[in-house]
Amino acid sequence: MGQSITLANLNDFIRGAAILGTGGGGDPYLGRLMLQQELREVSGVELLPLSALPDDAFAVSVASMGAPTVFVEKVPNAEATVRAVREVEARLGRRIDAVIPLEAGGINATLPLVVAAQMGVPVVDADGMGRAFPELQMTSFNIKGVRLCPLVTADDHGNTVLYDTVDAAAGERLARAVCVRMGGIAQIALYPMTGREAKASATPGTVSMAIELGEAVVQARLRNLDRCEAVAEYFRGRSPSRFAAVLFDGKVVDVRRETKDGFTVGRLVLEGSGPSGERMEISFQNEFTMARCGGEVRAIVPDLICALDRETGEPVTTEALRYGQRLKILGVSADPIMRGPEAIAVVGPAAFGLSEPFEPIEALQPR
């Protein structure tokens, strides 16, 4: 028996998931509302350690697909998500034993808990990336050979669309077009897999990690420590081989953002508080993708770039960025499963249209 998500640790979880959202995944407040309502009706949602998932169990991922700028106006719909899961079940002739999160970050970290509560199954304490990414093929599941399809998109009106594509990239391309026509957001069920496949492809422990990340911020507040440093320290403490550090401390002086082809894309410029007036520029596609200082790359996907309020340590998502915000930018090395050559082909800079090559964040810092 693993942990549970309950009303007691809800806020920690939501905050931690927003940190792992690396700027994407939508307003954490919405995820909190969704899950809070659900947790008032059930005592808690059981987290099943990845290692405890039986080899022959059947799990599926769920998510809200679309631009976070749209989520703000149109809250993800759990009922439609359950409908999408039922379609996958019907297609494969099998009932699910668990929900396995697609993303560790943002609303898509919360939605699996709501769906699992409604369907009466546990949530696997793992996900498909150890962070958030904007496209469906950008997962360790896909990198390790789990099929995306049958993929189902569903909307609030009762429309469902089921995809059977030759690869995950084709599924993303077709479903994104439908998502746009569904109003910029679609509820999806995807990556149906066995327990054996999950254990070979998922990033373990990321749901409980979100809870602990959120707790680390609270602990830092109680002890009046630097919240952002505390977050970095948590990452390093959890996995000593992991790089995690505050890369920049500054004020937002420019934000350009548009909702385009089903994504929130743009760039952010921060000006340092020191006398040198150094600037950091960060590009994003739902999530932050690359951070540069004076033309030099300091962090690039799949490594994590997180924006935290410099005083409170609260994560700031890309659609909530505003002129004048004081932020600390945290850089964290991605889970090793996301850094191999086969992973870089799927989630590396080129997948985001960036011409800069991937370099590990630990090699990009000034000495």
Next chain:
Amino acid sequence: MGQSITLANLNDFIRGAAILGTGGGGDPYLGRLMLQQELREVSGVELLPLSALPDDAFAVSVASMGAPTVFVEKVPNAEATVRAVREVEARLGRRIDAVIPLEAGGINATLPLVVAAQMGVPVVDADGMGRAFPELQMTSFNIKGVRLCPLVTADDHGNTVLYDTVDAAAGERLARAVCVRMGGIAQIALYPMTGREAKASATPGTVSMAIELGEAVVQARLRNLDRCEAVAEYFRGRSPSRFAAVLFDGKVVDVRRETKDGFTVGRLVLEGSGPSGERMEISFQNEFTMARCGGEVRAIVPDLICALDRETGEPVTTEALRYGQRLKILGVSADPIMRGPEAIAVVGPAAFGLSEPFEPIEALQPR
């Protein structure tokens, strides 16, 4: 036992289907090539009169979805269409007994014959509109309450997408987006129905009508009669209540055309050969939608507007329009099933973004 389509009447059928295509449906030459190849392997494709379809038979429509401008470069794929039909069969747990054409015009009049030949089933001598229309909900099937879904789109690469939507308009909207992402053309299977439903909703006799229309042009050539008048006469002779007449005779002086959102849209201007220099302007969305002279509407959807070469009587499709062509514009009243108030809501001018109201073509001619 009804007629068959064989190598002997292939050319007549293709020409007649292009006339009924009302400018849409793509280059008839491609349809001829597809069907010719198939007819070399089978002796003929059986046409089943609509009345001979048993009530409990199971039929499905097939089509190429997309902009005719794209069809020219990317020939509709019969194998993918069969795959789409198989998906519908699997979804409903039933094998088809016949293919029922969606459209009487263009490549989509030909494709059902190719698919039926490959699947070893007859083609019902009927269709869902008695002409061609650009959108999936624009059918007598839908007008009479047959469900569009399960609808399947398939591409050349092996991707299939299955839709279950609340209404036909939602199916069109979502599938159109996928069609664009599939490269501007998708093979589809749609409107699965029983024989009883077919008899209550289809436009009967339109496949054999295409053969006879094509024959009428040939007969006029043999007798050195006006080919375009002969086509009009055929329509009137087949159904005495039907209006059919040459509305304009002139030269193409302007064509504007673009491929937009999965359609070929634009307008055509003709200048009359007489001394008055009268002009006709015709708008189109895949098919011709409205013809005007000096600002006065002379024909409007769902009535048929056909462009024929003034000398040969060969139909000219919207993607083949060129400056300098000499054309006669034929206007034909739509099948009565397409003119009722419930039909006008689905296939009338407003459905094409036209602000002019529907008026029957017979009421629009100068006295």
